[in-house]
Amino acid sequence: MASSRSRWIGLLFISLAISLVIIDGTIVNTIFPEIISGLGLTSTEVQWVQESYVLIFAATLLIWGSLADRFGRRLVLLIGIVIFVAASVWAGSADSAESLILARVIQGFGGAMVLPTTLSLVNANFQGKERGIAFAVWGSTIGGMVAVGPVLGGWLATDFTWRWAFLINVPLGLLIFGGLVLYVTESKAPGAKQGIDWVGALLSMVLFGPLVFGLIEGRVYGWWLVNPQSNFQVGTLMWPAEGISVIPLSLGIAVVAGVAFVWWETRRARNNQGVLLDLKLYRIPSFRNGTIAALIISMGEFGLIFAIPLWLQNVIGMTPIGAGLVLLFLAGGAFVASGVGGALSGKLPAARAVQLGVGLEIVGIVGFGLVASTTTGWAAIAPFLFLYGVGVGLATAQLTGVIMVDVPMDKTGQGSGSQSTARQVGSALGIAVIGTVLFTGTQASLEDRLATLAIPATAQVGIVEAVVDSAGGVIPGLVDSLTAQSVELSLAEEIQEASGQALTDGARSASFFAAGFLVLGLLASFRLGAKPSAAPPARARKSATPTT
Known part of the structure; x- marks a missing residue:
């Protein structure tokens, strides 16, 4: 050592x-x-x-x-x-x-x-x-x-x-x-020893690659039918422009590969052969429950980071660097959490620290949703970003400790890879769902607001599509774009204001939805042990001795 x-x-x-x-x-x-x-x-x-x-x-x-x-x-x-x-x-x-x-x-x-x-x-x-x-x-x-x-x-x-x-x-x-x-x-x-599980490695790639792709790109390519505005293409190969989207196929491949992976790993373990992932790890309560909590919490953790930069740039009018600098409040909170987490180590059960962290994340996300408006400046959301960052730092670190504490030392690589993969899948699923909420909420709000301005239905469709498809990117230049099309200046300004308010409504909805995921994660964390784990047994400690 x-x-x-x-x-x-x-x-x-x-x-x-x-x-x-x-x-x-x-x-x-x-x-x-x-x-x-x-x-x-x-x-x-x-x-x-x-x-x-x-x-x-x-x-x-x-x-x-x-x-x-x-x-x-x-x-x-x-x-x-x-x-x-x-x-x-x-x-x-x-x-x-x-x-x-x-x-x-x-x-x-x-x-x-x-x-x-x-x-x-x-x-x-x-x-x-x-x-x-x-x-x-x-x-x-x-x-x-x-x-x-x-x-x-x-x-x-x-x-x-x-x-x-x-x-x-x-x-x-x-x-x-x-x-x-x-x-x-x-x-x-x-x-x-026991050989390398090459088939298991291949099956895991076929499982997680298409799964993450499907979750991230479902909104773009269409969850079931092809989205005619975004056709899937790899090199010179292009998916048909009509019919079933590539997403159901991608998710279907992941399901088949997942079943095959479980069967293959179980078979190899039964025959005392080396496995890519020892499925017996999921019999360990702390590992199983912690991994489930990590997956759910990850679904909500990235919702705020996904929505806020779009809102800061396209509604508040900040530059990309300016929006990034505002996010440094989140980073600062996460680094403060390292000191707080270290001080709490051994004094507060890790499961309670996870719950404290997730609770702070919920406060941060809900706080943003409550104060966000087209007239809100970055200073109003900075405290909530800081709290959110502290929560992320606490929850990520302490939950990792809970997941890994009872994993045998000769399986730590498998355990690390498994919980990291669970977080990646959770993040992809969260971004897929929260992104859909963000843009669906923006679309519904903008349609309502344009209707009150007596905008013709045919014109509404073009404006809504432009705002949603660009993730709000066209909002800062809407006045110039509309006046160039002979729209009166006062009406163009009202449309721009309505678009900013709609994106704000969508961001608020996304933040509340992300908070909902975190509430579920908080509830899942109560299945984690409340007592601090005892020191690893002597045999485990011996196997942990580094080799050179």
Whole structure:
């Protein structure tokens, strides 16, 4: 076991490693206009620049977590950093849409190697109260960096070039790699054998890739029938413009693969063969109940982050960088939570800390929904963002500790990959549902408001479609656009005001819906044990001894 000082320095580099991955998942959202201008991307290519990373990331988390148990958690983490940095160089120097999309695919592989291995290394290198503090730092880093990504991307794209949003990973990656080598001790499951479960790995990718794709893109391509305005396309292959959408097929493939995965893993375990995921982990109450709570809570946690930047930019009139800076209040709250979580470790049962965190998230989301209006400034929502950030930091860290506390040390990679995948699926489902609520609520409100202005039905359809399809992006320029079509200035201003109010109504509805998910997550958290877990048994501690 490394010295206490080395382990805490190692935790710093582990946290930096997870920061690299989390930031890259959100940083592209603010640099898309510059990428589109520089590479001439089509709308379909823009979608795949983002989705290619997310899909590969979600589809392979479980695989790398399991392989890390076998071959070494630090080794897999280091390989992941190398792949991630190399792909970042590729992305930063890409001269075509195809090149950038392929680079994002490789980044997804590298990122998926980093997330579960950082968690399993924290779990392996810290015990007792120290583990609670370490989880607080790890979880708060995730919560904070989700908000930092858009700010960093906006700054780099505005003051430098969008390419630096990727190339910045090179010096950071080299620093992290060196720190991991010097201060993080290797650990892996002792006596790992029985062969690699290649079929299980393939089935898990076929399960989670189409599942996450279907949940994220259902609103775009149509949940059942084809959306004629957004036809699914991969390269030169295009889905038929009529009939059943690609989404039912995608979700159907996921269901079939899920059944096959459970059958295959059960069969291999019965024959005493190596498995990708030991399904017996779900017999552990803390792991099973914690994973369910994490999935539900993740459905609500990203609702606020999804809706607020759109509202700040398109209704309040802030720049992308300005909107990102407002989200730093959320990041600040998450980092404060690391100190609070560390102080509470050993004093407050982890399940109670989770409930406290989720409660603060609910207050933050509901508070935004209550104060948001077309005349509300950023200062009015900043306190609620801060509370929300504290809640995210507390809930993420402490819930992770609850999930992992009783997992055998030789299964921590599997456990880490499983709970990380559950969070990704929950986030995708939450974004799908909350995004639908946001745009459906905006559409219904705008239709009502335009009707009161006596706008002809045919004109209403065009305005509503423009506002909803652009996620409110056309609102700031509506007056100029309408007056250019010979609409009176006073009426154009009223339509713009109505559009802003409608998007606000949609954002408020989305926030209340997200709060509803979090309430369900809060209720689910009461199934978690209220008592602090005892120290791991001697046998488990022995298996946790790092190997070099």
